[in-house]
Structures are given as C-alpha cells and as structure tokens.
Amino acid sequence: MEDYKEHYSVLKNECLDYLYLNNEDKESLVFADCTFGAGGHSMAIVERNPNAKLISFDQDPDALANGRKLIEKNGVQDRLFLHDSNFVHFHDVVTGNHQELLDENEGLDGVLLDLGVSSHHFDEGSRGFSFRVDAPLDMRMDYDNDEIETAKDIINKYSKQELADLFREYGEEKFAWRIAEKIEAKREKEGPIETTFQLAELIKDCYPKKLQFGRIHPATKCFQALRIQVNKELDVVSDVIAQVLPLLKINGRILIISFHSLEDRIVKRLFKEFEKNGLGEMLFENEVKKPIIPSEEEISENPRSRSAKLRILKRVSEKKSKNKYEKFSKIQN
Numbered sequence: 001m002e003d004y005k006e007h008y009s010v011l012k013n014e015c016l017d018y019l020y021l022n023n024e025d026k027e028s029l030v031f032a033d034c035t036f037g038a039g040g041h042s043m044a045i046v047e048r049n050p051n052a053k054l055i056s057f058d059q060d061p062d063a064l065a066n067g068r069k070l071i072e073k074n075g076v077q078d079r080l081f082l083h084d085s086n087f088v089h090f091h092d093v094v095t096g097n098h099q100e101l102l103d104e105n106e107g108l109d110g111v112l113l114d115l116g117v118s119s120h121h122f123d124e125g126s127r128g129f130s131f132r133v134d135a136p137l138d139m140r141m142d143y144d145n146d147e148i149e150t151a152k153d154i155i156n157k158y159s160k161q162e163l164a165d166l167f168r169e170y171g172e173e174k175f176a177w178r179i180a181e182k183i184e185a186k187r188e189k190e191g192p193i194e195t196t197f198q199l200a201e202l203i204k205d206c207y208p209k210k211l212q213f214g215r216i217h218p219a220t221k222c223f224q225a226l227r228i229q230v231n232k233e234l235d236v237v238s239d240v241i242a243q244v245l246p247l248l249k250i251n252g253r254i255l256i257i258s259f260h261s262l263e264d265r266i267v268k269r270l271f272k273e274f275e276k277n278g279l280g281e282m283l284f285e286n287e288v289k290k291p292i293i294p295s296e297e298e299i300s301e302n303p304r305s306r307s308a309k310l311r312i313l314k315r316v317s318e319k320k321s322k323n324k325y326e327k328f329s330k331i332q333n
C-alpha cells in the first residue's frame with residue numbers, strides 16, 4: 001500500500017459553502033461523503049463546525065488505511081465515521097449503523113459525491129489505471145475484492161463486438177471497432193494481453209500515424225471505458241441518488257461532482273426528473289441552474305480539475321412558483 005501523496009480536493013470551497021448554506025450555526029448537523037478518497041472534503045466538512053457529524057465511504061483499501069490514520073491524527077473519530085463500503089450500499093450502511101443520528105437530526109443535511117477515481121489511482125502506477133506506467137491490467141478501486149472482473153479479464157474474455165461496444169459507449173472512441181479487432185487477433189495469436197503497456201501500444205497502432213503523437217494519448221478513451229466498466233461507475237451513480245434522496249431532511253442537499261460527460265448526463269437527467277416528479281411526497285429543486293465549474297485559478301493550480309462539474313439538488317418543502325403571476329393570482333383569490 002502506498003500512502004496518499006499530495007492532494008487537491010476539487011471545488012472544495014464551493015462544496016463547503018453549499019453544504020453549510022443556512023446551516024452555519026446549527027447545533028446538530030449530519031452529512032455524508034460517499035467518496036472519502038484522501039479525505040480532503042471530509043476533513044474540511046468536520047473542521048468547519050465542531051457539531052457536524054459525518055458518515056463517509058470509500059471502497060479503496062489504500063484510501064481507507066490512509067483515512068483511518070488521518071481521522072485519528074485529527075482527533076475526529078467521535079464524529080467522522082468511515083465505512084469500508086461501495087456507496088451503492090448507502091441506504092443499508094447509513095440506516096444500519098446510524099439510525100439514531102438520523103432520528104435525532106431528522107435526516108441528513110447534505111451528501112457529497114466526488115465521483116470517479118482519485119489522483120492516487122493514476123499516480124500509483126501498479127494499479128493499472130495509467131498507460132504511462134507498465135503494470136498488470138487491473139483497475140479495480142476495491143482491489144482486494146476478487147469477485148470483481150479486472151481490466152485484464154475484460155480485455156481477454158469479451159467478444160470483439162462487446163469490446164467495440166464498450167469502447168464506443170464508455171470511451172466515445174471512434175476507432176473502437178478497429179481496436180477490438182486487433183485485440184481479438186493478438187490474443188488469438190499470442191495469448192492473453194496482460195499489461196497496460198501492451199494494451200496502450202496496441203491501441204496506438206490502431207490510430208492513423210498523424211494522430212498517434214497528439215497531446216492526448218490514443219489509449220486515453222479506451223482506458224476510461226475499461227475503468228468505468230470494471231468499477232460499474234455509471235450504474236452506481238443512478239443507484240446511489242435514489243438511495244440518498246429519501247434520507248435528506250427538508251433543505252438537505254445532494255452535491256455531485258462529475259468528471260466526464262457520461263456521468264454528468266446521468267446526474268443532470270436524474271436531477272431534472274426528481275425536480276419534475278418528486279419522490280413520493282418529497283419535493284426537490286435544482287439549487288443551481290447551471291453546473292458549477294472550477295475557477296481559472298483552481299484549474300491552473302490543479303489541471304485535473306478542468307473537467308469537473310458540480311450539480312446540486314435540494315429537498316424543499318414547497319416548490320418555488322415557476323410563473324410569477326401564478327403566486328399573485330393565488331393571493332388575489
């Protein structure tokens with residue numbers, strides 16, 4: 001296990017400001033952070049108000065080991081509860097372990113998701129997320145779970161058609177078919193494709209010569225697709241939103257930071273649907289009409305933040321009237 005090195009939490013101030021909006025002086029506050037990572041957001045949440053309690057999740061053994069040390073070092077173990085779990089089990093973990101907190105606080109004040117992999121995953125080359133370091137093709141965030149299919153399993157077991165669909169759908173890769181064909185031919189002739197360098201080289205060779213040495217490596221999109229498939233990144237986003245909303249108190253919010261258009265599209269669509277149709281008796285509103293994006297300053301300090309988008313859905317007791325005249329006519333009647 002490698003320790004987490006430097007870390008930069010994306011849109012940290014913006015997240016904190018929204019989580020604490022109209023909550024600043026409360027004596028009881030309960031938040032959740034589904035993606036603890038290096039703990040940047042989590043620590044900032046508990047540090048802002050000594051009354052705040054936080055239920056955090058991560059599924060990555062390195063993040064958890066590092067997090068446990070950090071929690072102890074900061075002396076917040078009585079208010080920050082870190083769970084070794086995929087956040088797809090949000091409802092069961094929160095109600096199973098923290099029902100009393102929920103009852104006292106009448107639900108959650110805010111829930112944050114900072115989606116995807118962390119810088120640690122890319123920097124720690126041995127995990128197989130990066131084509132810049134030669135390593136076994138793994139890409140599991142939860143790397144000690146043997147039930148999860150690795151990138152190597154996918155590359156060597158999926159049919160040509162399945163691989164092409166995966167690269168096209170999750171990578172938006174325009175040479176998807178050509179790459180899938182070449183993978184099939186190579187594994188038939190030479191045996192399994194085992195490493196990041198073998199795969200990256202093969203993908204590069206499928207690109208026309210003039211596109212092989214551009215600013216963005218030709219393997220970027222297929223590596224993204226594989227990572228999404230290994231960790232079921234898109235499925236868990238829709239699942240978790242449906243589990244978080246029923247646990248929000250009135251004025252409670254869910255904040256989601258996404259890093260690519262596939263994720264953001266899901267968040268945008270679901271937030272719109274819940275705003276329109278509610279959930280049972282519960283009503284919701286998008287708190288920001290357009291997603292919040294990092295400032296120029298943040299992007300220059302942390303270029304990896306450049307694709308981040310933050311969307312916020314808030315539980316409300318009544319919907320703001322869409323038509324300003326509707327309110328007026330209600331008063332007149």
Ligand SMILES: C[S@@+](CC[C@H](N)C(=O)[O-])C[C@H]1O[C@@H](n2cnc3c(N)ncnc32)[C@H](O)[C@@H]1O
Pocket residue numbers: 007008009010034035036037038039040041042057058059060063085086087088114115116117118119141236
């Ligand atoms: C972008 S990082 C979060 C960084 C964090 N906000 C910070 O400030 O340090 C995402 C983290 O969420 C974890 N993660 C991603 N998907 C997950 C899931 N479905 N369940 C649990 N943890 C997940 C990853 O292992 C990673 O550590």
